[in-house]
Amino acid sequence: MKILHLSDTHIGSEKYFDRDPLIHVLNKLNEGGYDLLIHSGDITQEGKEEHFIEAQKLLSKVETPCVTIPGNHDKRSGGIALYKKYIGPPNGTMEQDEAIVIFVDSCVQDSNDGRVGMTKFNMISRALREYSDKTIKILVIHHHILPIPMAGRERNVLSNAGDLLDLFLRFEVDLVLSGHRHYPNVYNINNTVFVNAGTVSGKKTRYGDVNSYNEIDIDEDKLRVQTNRFINKKSVDVKEYPREGRRIFYDFGEKRFRIIHISNTFISPSTKFRQLHFLNALKNINSLEGNVLVHCGGIVEEGIPRDYDLAKNYMDRFDLPVVYTPAGRDMNYLGYDLYQEHFGDIDQSFTGKNFYLQGIASSQYDSPIGIIGETQRERVFQKLREKQNQFKCIFLHHNVLPIPHAREKGLLEDSGDFLREAVDEKVDLILTGTSSHPFAASVEKTVIVNANSLSSVYQRSLFGNSFNVIDVYDEAIVVSEINCLWKTRRLLGIWERNNKK
Template sequence: MKIFHFSDIHAGSDKHFRKENLLYIIDEINNGDYDLAIFTGDATNEGQRHEYEIAKEMLDKIECPLISIPGNHDARSGGIALFEEYIGPQNGIYEHGDAVVISVNSAVGDSNDGRIGRAKFNRLKKALNDHSEKEIKILAIHHHILPTPMSGRERNVLANAGDVLDLIQKADVDLVVSGHRHYPNVYEVEDTVYINAGTASSVKTRYGDVNSYCTIEINDKIKKVITKRLNGEDTVRKYSRNRKRVFSEFGKKEFRAIQLSNTYFSESNSFLAQHYEEAVKSIRMLDPDLLIHCGGIVKEGIPRDYNIAISELNKLDFPMVFTPAARDINYLGYQLFNQYFGELDQKYNNEKMLFQGLSTPQYDSSVGVVGETERKLLLESLNEAPQEFRSVYLHHNIIPIPRSREKGLLEDAGDLLRELVDAEIDLVLTGTSYHPYATKVGGTVIVNVNSMSSVYQRSRFGNSFNVIDIYEKVIVVSEVNALWGKKRLLGIWERA
C-alpha cells in the first residue's frame, strides 16, 4: 500500500496560506501511484466559510481517494459544521483491500487542545476490534499523541493521549498519522509507527523549516516513511514488520534496580505507613543493587516531613538516588532537599551502568521543564559516558501515561524525548501521573512508576513500585504491589 500524508494547509488569506506550495503537493499526489491520500486537519485557518471554499477547491483537485479529518483551526467559529458541508465527515472508516483507515476528530471547539471523548473513544475501540483481522490498521487523527520536537512549549497534546496510546498498542495498529505541530517527526513505539506531518502550505513553519509532507509504503516486510521537504531534503526511515517477539535467552543478570515514587512521607493521612512498611520488606527480599526515587518523596517541603522521610528511608539500607518532584521543593524544600539528600541532579555509576538524574520541577508549579542549556549538558555528559548501559531518571513523564489527563508532561518533552531516543539511551525512568506504564520508543525503554505509599494512585493493582532487571540481552520490568508483595510483568524488551 502506498499512501500520501499531508497536513495543516491553513487555506485562507495570503498572510497564512501558500497556495503555490499546496498546488505543487497536489501535483505530486496526482503524478504518483498512490492508493490513498490522508489529510490530517487544519484545512482552514479560522473555520470561516470563505476559507472552506478555498480548501474545498484545492482538495477537490486530488484524483486518488482522499481521507480528511478536521483540526483545531477548523473547529473555530463553529467551523465543524462547515467542515462536514464542504470537506466531509468528521470521523470515518475506510477499507482498502487488506487495510483499514480509521479517522477520528480530536478537535475541541475554539480551543487548540485535543480530546477524544468517551463516546468517540468507545467507537474507536469498537472499530479497531471489528477490523482486527485486517493486515494493515491505520489511525488518522489531527492532534499528536507523542510529544513533537522543535515545536515549542508542549501544552496542547491530546488530553487523553495515554489511553489512546495504550489502546493503539493493544490493537496492534501499524500506523498513526497526525499533524498539528507544524514540524515533521517519526517514532516507532513497540510495533506502531507514529508519523507527524509538518505543514503543507502554512507560512507558520517552525525553527526555520519549510513546508513538507510524507509518503508511506507498507508491505508484508517493512514500513517505509519518507519525509519530503519542499526544498528537496528527504528523510527516509524503514521499520521491520517481522519483529522477534519471543525471548528464549536473557543472558547473565547484570543489575537490579528498584524504581519508586510518591512516598508522600508525612504525618497526614496521605501517607500510607503500612504500605510503606510492607514495601520495605519486599524490597529487602528482592535485594536490589540500587533504589531510584523518582520524586514525591515528601508531602510538602517542610522540615517535619523531611525528618520523617529520613527516618523511614533509613530502613532501606541499599544505595539510593533521588530526583525531586514539585512538592519536594516547595516552601523550604529546595534547601531541605540539598540538606537531606544532596544535589538535585544525582548520579549512580559503575563500570557498566550509568543512572543519571535530571531535576525537572519548578518553584510553586506542577509544570516540569528541562531547558535547552540543561538538555545540551545532559546529552554531552551521556554521550561521553564510557558505560555500555545508560539510563536517565526524572519525575515528569515524557510520554503520555494511561488513566490520566495529560498534564504531567514536560514543557520540552518533545525535544528531550527526541534527543534521548536519538542518543540511544537504554532506559528512561519517570514518576508522575500515579499509574504504572512501560513501553519502548525507538530503542529506548521508558518506564513510569505508580505511587508507592500515598493515597493518590490510579491503578486497580494498588500502590506499587517497579523492579528493573537488566540482563545481558534484555530488560525486564515488573510491578510489585506495595502492601501484598504480589508481582506482575509490565514488559520484556531486547537491549539495543
C-alpha cells in the same frame, strides 16, 4: 500500500497560506502510484466558508481515495458545520483491501486543545476490535500523541493521550498519523509507528524549517516513511521499520543488574501516607537484591521539616544505595533546603558496574510544571556521551510519554526536544514518576518507564500501590511492577536492548 500523508494546509489568506507547494503535491498525487491520500487536519486557517469552498475545489480534483479530519483551526467560529457541509464526516472508518483507516476528530471548538471524549474513545476501540483481522491498521488524529521536537513549548496536548497511546499499543495499530505541531517527526513505539507531518502549505513553520509532506509505503516486510521537504531546501528523510511481527525472547543472556524504581511516597504523619504499604514494600525491596533504588520524586507530602524528618527516618531503612530527584512538592515551603539537607544534591547520579544513572532536576518551586532547559540538557547529554559502552539511564520526576488513566497536561515543557535527543543519543532507559500510574513502552530502542505511587492513598491503578523492578540482561530489559502490600507481580514489558553486549 502507498500513502501520501499531508497536513496543516491552512487554506486562507496569503498571510497564512502558500498555494504553490499544495498544488505541487496534489499534481504529484495525480501522477498516480498512490492508494490513499490522508490529510490530518487544519485544512483551513480560520474555518471560513470561502476557504472550505476552496478546499473542496482542490480536493475534488484528487483522483485517489482520500481521508480527512478537521483540525483546531477548522473548528474555529463554528467551522465544524462547514467542515461537514463541504468536506465530509469528521469521524469514521474507511476500509481498503487489507487496511482499515480509523479517523477521529480530536479538536475542541474554539480551542487549540485536544480531547477525544468517551464516546469517540469507545468508537475507536470498537472499530479496532471489529477490524482486528486487518493486516494494516491506521489511525488518523490531528493532535500529537507524543511530544514533538522543534515545536517550542509542549502544549495543546490531548487530555487523554495516555489512554489513547495505551489503546493503540494494545491493539497493535501499525500507523498513527497526526499533524498540528508543524514539524515532521517519526517514532516507533513497541512496533506502532507514530508519524507527525509538518505543514504542507502553511506559512507558520518552525526553527527555520520549510514545508513538507510524507510518503508512506507499507508492505508485508516493512513500513517506510519518507519525509519530503521540497521547497527551497530539498531534502528527504527516510525511516524504515521491519514488520515481521512481535518477537518473543527466549534467551535473555546473563542478568547484569537490577534497578528498583519508586515514586510518590508522600511521606507524612497524615493518613494519606500508607505506612503499611511502605513498610511491606521496604521489606520486599530489601530482599530483592537490587543494585540501586531510584526515587523519582514526591518523597514528602509537603516540603516542611516534620515531613522531611519522618521521610529521612523511613528512607534510611533501605539496605541498597538510593538516588533521588525532586518533584515540585518536595521543593514547596522550605523544601529546597530541606531536600538537600536530608537527601543530598538536586541532581544526583549513580555509577554501577557497566551502567550509569543520571538524574535531571525538572521541578520548580510551587509549580507542577517541569522544565529541563537547554543548558541542563546540553550538560546531561555531554556527560552521557562520555560514558561510552555503558548502559545509560536518565531519571527525572516529570513524565515524557503520556500516562494512561491520568489527564495529560504536557507538564514537561520541553519534553519534545528532550525525548528526540534521548532517543537519538540511544539512551537505554528513562525513569519518571508522575501521575501515579505505572506505564512502560519503548520509543525506538529507549525504554521509558513511569512508576506508580509507592505509598499514597492518591494513586490511579486498580492493581494498587506498586514499585517497578527493572532487570537488565545482556539481550533484554524486563520491566515488572510489584504490588506493595501483596508482593504480586505484573509484567509491564520486555524489550530488546539498545546496545547488546
